[in-house]
Amino acid sequence: MTLPDYHFISAPLWLVTTLHLLTLSLHLAAMSCLFGGALIVLWAGVRKQWAGPDAAGFVRVLPAATAATVSLGVAPLLFLQLVYPRQVYAAAIVSGWFWLAVIGAVITAYYAFYRTSFQAHRTGQVSLGLLALAALGLLYTSLVYSSVFALAEQPDLLRALYAKDQSGWVWNPALGAYGLRWLHMVLGALTVGGFFVSVVGQKAPAMAATGRAALVGGMAATAAVGFLYLLSLDADLPIYMRTTAMPVLVVALALALAALHLHSRKRLALAGLCLFLSVFGMVYLRHVLRLVRLRGSFDLAAWRIAPQWSPFLLFLVCFILMLVVLVWMARLFFRPEPEVESQRKHQP
């Protein structure tokens, strides 16, 4: 009996890549609202820029943002593991303990957000200590992700590190390869978080001003660090420049600037869309850079494609249903029917 071969991708590569980039963008958008938002409210709290009911109201949104970040993070990880298992698992194994500790860090952050949220609801005040604990958990997670995913793109370094130490206590020492990348991501989160804060705090001038400042300052800093990161690519840069990355970078930057402009005109929905598309552009740029870095050790085109159309169709139907149900539930929740109040009076 010939056993089935599992070395295949069960859909055309463009489809899997699109799904990966789309879901990763959604995850990053949610994560940036959460992480950036938490850092901003922490910063504003420490400097006493805005606090009290406004900050408390914002903090109450954070558990939902955490839930969105976690649930939207599953799909991109799945698609990443589908296409790059040899790279991702290998890097994760070499840093096994740090990688596994991410779960503990996120659980701590999640509970801290809930606790802060309940406390804010009860007292109208924000516990900066709990918020700092949550932010610390997310900061750790972001560092591990940057370290591990950068290591996944350096197969020679990976082999050398493993040959020396197999315990899973290896932290990626090539800080130059991911330090700026990590900073770029954190500043990007501050930018998106700033936008999020300004939207939630539309009716609170101090909060809106803080959000706006984070949006503008964060975007400038993100662009500057992004530029430095490009320069740090050394030998990879000329190859990267010859890919589709450059035109996409220009478009992504233009979209980010458009988001700023639209935000200043209070056209928030459109500004949000431009900002999301800009994030999508950055995610695409990361994808291209990964392929550049892995050249010589990994060829995307080498995958055998053996589509499983009926399971894919099931997924597609469920995905569409998911979107419909999410929108329907959100409408139900955020726009309660007028009879709610009267009905509630008659309810036990």
Added chain:
Amino acid sequence: MHYPFWDQPIGYGVLMAVIAVFHVFVSHFAIGGGLYLVVNERLARRAGDRERLAFLEQLSKFFAMVTLVAGALTGVGIWFVIGLLAPAATEALIHNYVWGWATEWTFFVVEIAAAMLYFYGWKRLTAKAHLTLGWIYFGAAWLSLVVINGILTFMLTPGRWLETGDFWQGFFNPTYWPSLVLRTGVCVMLAGLYALLVASRLEAGDFKARTVRHAAGWAVVGLAVTALAQAWYWKAIPVAVTARALETMPTPVRAIVLSLWLAAALGAGVVALVILAPRRFGTTAALGFMALGMAWFGAFEWSRESLRKPYILVGYMYGNGAEVAQTATYQRDGFLSQITYRTGDDGADLFRHACRSCHTLDGYKALKPALAGADRAYILALIQGAHLLRGNMPPFLGTAAEAEQIADHLYQRTDHRPLAAIYPLDGLALGRRAYDLRCGKCHAIGTASDKAKSLAGQSAEDLSGLLDMAASLGEGMPAYTGDAAERKALVAYLRSLGQGGKP
């Protein structure tokens, strides 16, 4: 073979079990708890029962805290840990079932969103809208089980997938339906147990008694469904797998027996306490039931995982990541040629990839004590005949030279003094230790391969002669290489076995 090996001191099985058992306990509650909340909310609203609605709101907070945070994140934790412990198997599963997992993710997203809105919606939404969200939550949560159950059961009973590679044939495999019913029963049972925990904190009175009885009803009904489904599940597993387990594998058999006792204790405990003292039902008893439930579920999952041995994907991939389809390649070119990440110490690399996913040297399923007093030739024989030992071990598929390298690696790390020098034993006690080391790895007393009866009437000389020709007695039997003192003690012990002596 294509991945580095995470050489951590905790056994792989233990690490996986800690995260997985906790996760399945919470995640099954996430499903059953959703059903419990929405069914009871409907009943309470119909009856205009304010007290019960307040209780349900309190339960939903506990529910959200447990399932949204710990449940969801330990689920992600399983993703993380299986990628670290069994990357090749995870890769194989993802390539075959990516659309199954992606579909499950869509239910997961709806489940999380609905749970949050349900929790925050008690005072914001109409009764109808709130109930609708509750039903959506339960539906999405149960559908995520419907999907993940297919992938989980595939690992033990891939069925015709092994011949066709067809997604659906692997998904709707022989144990799919019994497992789905079993897990649905577990969901209902856990909903009752968690509700009992929250109810235990209520003030003593009629309402508490009513709530405790009702929650206990859920626990008992769930347990009954589970018990019936467990029998169905066992029958659905191919006889070749269950028969071999009963014959050679103590772990799953012990786990199954333990799970049956725990289920009986749980059922009897819930019924007795609820009948006798529903008003005074306290948190300690509720926590005790939770612990029993977790122990029962843990025992069941442990038996399910152990039954797969020597495979991680039955008939397809061994527990150490070696692929059945690559057997000829391993035997021809060797294991080492397939190991991508090398450390420069070939013996250690071979040991890690061939043995270390189940055995540690000092900790879980430790080899140092198991091989204490053994000589190199004996260790080598064990490696080459690994598939014949009790416990359903995978065969060693590498070359003879590689088996020697592993034997060297282990011999250098074990105590090779005579048994009598390692352990302060003599006489029958020393003989029993020698038996455990030299014979018991296959012929464990009380198992199907117990040969004690065949020793009846044999003299010391006969038994000593038997040891001399051990290597020719059966496939894979190693030659006896113990020293004179050990031999004398072993012969005495074998004689005692032959005379009906109990070990």
